[in-house]
Each structure stands twice: as C-alpha cells, then as structure tokens.
Amino acid sequence: MSEASHLDNDQPLLVADGLAKNYGQLAACRDISFSLYPGEVLAIVGESGSGKSTLLQLLSAQLAPSAGRVSYRMRDGVLRDLAVLGEAERRFLFRTDWGFVHQDPAQGLRMGVSAGANVGERLMAVGWNHYGKIRDSASTWLERVEIDVGRIDDAPKTYSGGMRQRLQIARNLVTEPRLVFMDEPTGGLDVSVQARLLDLMRNLVSELGLAAIVVTHDLAVARLLSHRVMVMKGGRVIETGLTDQVLDDPREPYTQLLVSSILPP
C-alpha cells in the first residue's frame, strides 16, 4: 500500500473529544480534542510533568478519563467509544490492532524467554499455531529490525539496549497493527543508536502505513518521525500543527522556548 492512499483516507482512526484527567486537585490533562487519521504520525511533545504520558495512557485505554472520551475506528469501520468496549474487543486492540512501544524495553518484552518467542507470542495470541510458520515470521521480523537471525534463540536480557528496543518494535509490529503508541522510544539510548532506531522506525511506519502517536521530549525525534505535533504544557495542548511549521515558526512563548533550547547540529 502506498503512503498516499493512507494519508488521503478521510475517516479518522482515533478521535479524542474533551479528554481530561484529574488526580485529586491536580489536572494532569485538560480539554484535549483531536483526530488522528490512518497513516498519520502525531508527536506529543512537552517537558516532564506536562501531561503527555498521562494523555498517552488515556488514548490507549490504560487509564480512564475523568471527562471526555476516546473513540477508535474498529476494522468493521465503526467508530466506538473505548470506555464501552467489550472484553473481546479490548483484547483484539491490545493484542493485534495496537502496538505499544515502551521507553524501557523490559516493560514491553519478556526478558527471560527467547527473542523468537517474544515475537511469536503475539502471533500465538491471535491464533497462529504452526510452529514453523511462527518461527519464519519471527525470523523475517528480526531481519526487518536488523537483528542477526542467529540470535533468535537468545533471550533479550543478553541483548544491548538498542537491540532490545528493536526487538520490542518487532514484537509489536508482527500482528500488523494499524496504530502504534510509543512512549519516549529513543529515551535512554546512545545518540548513535538513536539515529539508527529513528531511521528504522521512520521506514517501517511509512512502508506499513502505520498511524502512530509518539510521546517525546526530544524535538529532533518529533521532526524526523512525525507529520503533526501537539505541544503540551500544564496538562493543556498549547500549540498544534504540521511538525515543520510548529518547529520552524513556533507561535506560543513556551514553544519558542523549547525550539530555541535545541543545540545547533
């Protein structure tokens, strides 16, 4: 499928409407509304405590909002409120149609079992039962994320940080999800490893026509990966637009501060 066919798709995949989350007196997220389209990569940027991680949890149904709702277009084409999904539908989303790439690969992988099993597990969860086919698919995915297939029987605890993160991506993408959530996917990696990972993610996202929501405090990550960016501060979205527009022509004082704080390359 071409990138064009995805971006020209007119029906939103995910719709946030008036989302808010309060922790007691603290408003972690306030009045957030937007639509995400198939094949679109949205970056949520802001500093620690701006509410971006809370927002990601609300969007991925890991946290219930205090107000507002998140709707998702299921594969039957119907937009459904995540709060009222049945258990089978939730399972389908978490195991198949969504991916979630955590900053810490240990949260997204099973560190003690082999790389092949880590990738194969998601396939078995959706009913694959032919060992040879599962192993073939796992091998193919290791290759796609540039992990030596000779390491397929090794556990990720023996992998480097960059390899673990690539394995986590393979595990998420093997079921051909339509939407991937990423929480600081390059955080904690060496700069050289980050560049390779970003390049890999950028290619996979465009080849597979994935939609993605990427939380990052790193504007370079937003620039390289995303089409659109939302800047958060104090639980609110203070500026939003095309990524290059927001980064090259920031309007809000806080966005200007963020952009001006980047060291020149």
Next chain:
Amino acid sequence: MTAMIELANAEKTFTMHLQGGVELPVVRGVSFHVEPGECVVLSGPSGAGKSSILKMIFGNYRCDSGRIGIRHHGAVIDLATAEPRQVLSIRRSTIGYVSQFLRAVPRVATIDVVAEPLIVNGVAREEARTRAGHLLRRLNIPERLWTLPPSTFSGGEQQRVNIARGFISDLPILLLDEPTASLDAANRAVVVELIAEKKTKGVAMVAIVHDDEIRHLIADRIVDVTSFAAAA
C-alpha cells in the same frame, strides 16, 4: 483562475516572545501569481523576506492574513487556512521545494534519497532509481558515490543531490531557494537547463537567485519583494 499560485495580501509577522514580545514584521500585502510554465524570480536585498515568502507558499511558515491559493488536483486550496493533512497532500503531489541545504536522512543511499519523491507517488522502485541515476549523472555526481549516504559529501555535492531530488518529481509547482548558490559554472548551466525543461512541461516556479546572470537566464518575470516590506 488559470494560475498555479495566487497570493493576495499575504502577511507575516514574527512575535518574539523570548525577546519581550517584540513584533518583527516581515512582509505585508504580498500579491502576485504564477502561471503554468512560468518562472517568477523574487528579487530584493537580503532580509527583504524572499525566503519567508517561499516558505509561506510551502506551508512551512504560517500566513497571518491574506490568501495563498494553490491549484491542487484541479481545485484551488488556500494554504493560509488549509488543514495539516491538506498541506501534506499538496506537498506530496503538487509543490516541491528545493532548498540550499540537504536535510539528509541518515544511512539512506544517495540514489534512494533522490528516487524517494517518485516512490511515494507510486512509481516503481527500479524505474525511480533509473531516473535518479540519470539526473545524478547529469549533475556530475560520480556513480561510485550513488550507494553512499550524502551526509559525507561536500557542500556542493550535497546541493546537487538536493537539486536532483527536487527536480526528479513531476510536481506542477517548484519552489527554488538559491538552487545554484555553491555550484561551479558547469553545474549552474545544468540547473538552468533543468529549469528550462520544467517550463516546457508547464511547471510553475518561484525562485530566489542572487546571481544576476542566472536570474537573467531563468526569469520570465521578476517580483520585487521590497514593495512588500512591512513597515515596522
């Protein structure tokens, strides 16, 4: 309208919040149009707002007021108010931008950097690479460099890769920001030829060029940007 680009009273001011909210007016009342097959050159001294106008036409800088009409898939879309998704669609299939600097993607081979705009528009990879090689050869990039990422190239070589990437497409609008800035005479002549070929194909172009000789060779019309100077 038959024009590919039609600006009417476009205006841009930067508000510098980190400098106490200083208002920096850039341009005001920008009005001109570009027909198919025509190359309009923006003239004016450094700082007059030429690059800002080009960036507004690309949707990279936001337009504070006025209108930037772009003919896209047969209809006119106002870039000043377009949704991000529309702007992306316009950039994919209508407007190309050739800047002075290559924003190199790490690790991607030169030939693929050049072929990419064709591939995203559905051209088969092999054909796209053949056309990319043809352009790289015309721009005197030796074949042994094609499989290397351009990040290691000299400034002039990177600029030629960027030109190849910009000119490979069949987009009906091209924006050229000093495409010949650091090129030698032979390569400047190639760029002039490429621009002439685009004209015969009906491509509408807006260019910034400082070299008087090049301007004379490519310009069908000159728009003096100083008349759009925004009085502070």
